[in-house]
Amino acid sequence: MKFRNIKPILILLVLFGTFHLFYDAIYENHLGVGTDSDVLYPYLFAKDFWMGGWAGIRGWNLPPCSYLFPEIGLAILFYPILKSVYSFHWAFGFLSFVMPYYLAKALGIKNTKSYLFSLGFLALAGIWPNDFGQFFLPAFHAMIFFFAAYTLYAIHRWDPQNRSQGLKFLFVISLIWISEYWFFVNIAPFLLVYAVIRLGKKSIYPIGLVLLGFGLGKVWQLGLRHLGIGIITSKDLPTVERIHSATIWILKDPSSWFSALVESITKHPVFADWFYWYFVLFGIYVLILFLRFELKKGFIDFVFLLSPILTVVALFIFQIELNFRYLYFLPFCVFYLIFRLVAMIPFIRSVAALVLFIGLVFFYNERYPFLANAIKEGETKRTHKLECLSKFDEKIPGAATYWPIKYIYVFSDRDWTLVPFTKEAVYYPWISNKTWDKGLGEKSFENFSWGITESKENLSLWKGVRLAGECEGWYFYRR
Known part of the structure; x- marks a missing residue:
């Protein structure tokens, strides 16, 4: 060339x-x-x-x-x-x-x-x-x-x-x-x-x-x-x-x-x-x-x-x-x-x-100082999200709305099993790999004792759940 x-x-x-x-x-x-x-x-x-x-x-x-x-x-x-x-x-x-x-x-x-x-x-x-x-x-x-x-x-x-x-x-x-x-x-x-x-x-x-x-x-x-x-x-x-x-x-x-x-x-x-x-x-x-x-x-x-x-x-x-x-x-x-x-x-x-x-x-x-602050803010929030996630047992599979799953697969070094569901609690493997679910996509939403959503309003739609933590736009629930 x-x-x-x-x-x-x-x-x-x-x-x-x-x-x-x-x-x-x-x-x-x-x-x-x-x-x-x-x-x-x-x-x-x-x-x-x-x-x-x-x-x-x-x-x-x-x-x-x-x-x-x-x-x-x-x-x-x-x-x-x-x-x-x-x-x-x-x-x-x-x-x-x-x-x-x-x-x-x-x-x-x-x-x-x-x-x-x-x-x-x-x-x-x-x-x-x-x-x-x-x-x-x-x-x-x-x-x-x-x-x-x-x-x-x-x-x-x-x-x-x-x-x-x-x-x-x-x-x-x-x-x-x-x-x-x-x-x-x-x-x-x-x-x-x-x-x-x-x-x-x-x-x-x-x-x-x-x-x-x-x-x-x-x-x-x-x-x-x-x-x-x-x-x-x-x-x-x-x-x-x-x-x-x-x-x-x-x-x-x-x-x-x-x-x-x-x-x-x-x-x-x-x-x-x-x-x-x-x-x-x-x-x-x-x-x-x-x-x-x-x-x-x-x-x-x-x-x-x-x-x-x-x-x-x-x-x-x-x-x-x-x-x-x-x-x-x-x-x-x-x-x-x-x-x-x-x-x-x-x-x-x-x-x-x-x-x-x-x-x-x-x-x-x-803009340099504003950009530097925005970068630091993003790094801090990512760390905080994963710290909140670590409070849950990775051996017990959880449910999640669409966004957090791939994020966790990339940034966490632990072997989490998260199954995607919509806010209506319907299984939803949109852009993802079904094998990540490890066959748990067949189970109903009620079978998962914990999970993550990006909307607090979803918690009011799901029966039998309570808010367990709030971290940088993520809401964790326990059943």
Whole structure:
């Protein structure tokens, strides 16, 4: 590999290491202050694989977005080298960090400005770790940027005569179909239009491979099930029913449906401000292009900038809450608009990247003590949770609501047996390995003499239990 190809990686690695407290604050927010254990399932999947081979991963249940590629594939490769929970997730954080850079590059942004896309995402995540911080964690949809950059790269270099390129593209697309459904909601409409405009009739070939990849993805699903790994598909969710009900609503009362959609954005405590500035910048961009008679030139930008709007419509139809894990293209599009606008002003264009970088350095230094305190708080809370857990006998199996189980499997060095139940006391092996239950999933909730929940309200729903301890958002009960 030529140095010029690895130079951006080295620069990004230096930048990520320099501003590392932003990432550490994200890590401790999700795995110290909170217990966002979905973060941990690629790590645990890899651990089960290396500890027990194929037999060790039989019984795993994966979500609709299985993250088989690249998260779980990379997790299996990383685990023998990066067994430390922190270093393992630091590596994934860096992988997510480079993605905005490469997507910006694929969209035509120059090198120096593309670095600022990655730094911008990291700074936002350090400020709002609970929302933006998800971008730097495995299994939280950041790899959509990777897939988008790869697809743009393939379109730019498409050669219908190159069979190996077609096979590689088919393989990747087939894995996307089972790994990251949100790719087809967030960015696929833009990529479809871009491929048709750039390739013309030649676009039929890659578009056909995308459709063929859907069928091949079903083959991968069958293969996983044969290995004893379950994948919850769209058929297992009320997706079709929700689309049907939304269609009826639109046909019956389109103005009411549209008003409800707009309200879901404008009254959202976080997204209202983001969409306000997004539309302001979008309007300014369109106005400038109109005044410069360049609207036709900006058509492909318009299609790309529609991505956040299409995602919001999809979330509203599917009745899924607005969350940054589904809307990373919103901040990306805001950055994209800012850089496009700056590029139109010659003097500002020449110094903007340096000014923004220096501003970020000063901002990081200002936030340093707050980030350090947040990191210490996360470490303290994790220690306290495990101390409270140690008061129970590990030889007696317990019950738990969904979140704490994987958290305990990762951070405790004792052999706990915890069986997952919902707040309605129904067995619930969502994203986990059924073999962890040691066959106790067949027992009713009432058979467990102790357990953990993250909601005190659940204790009032469960008969015959009493609060035995409260530790950093965890509630322990005894029966």
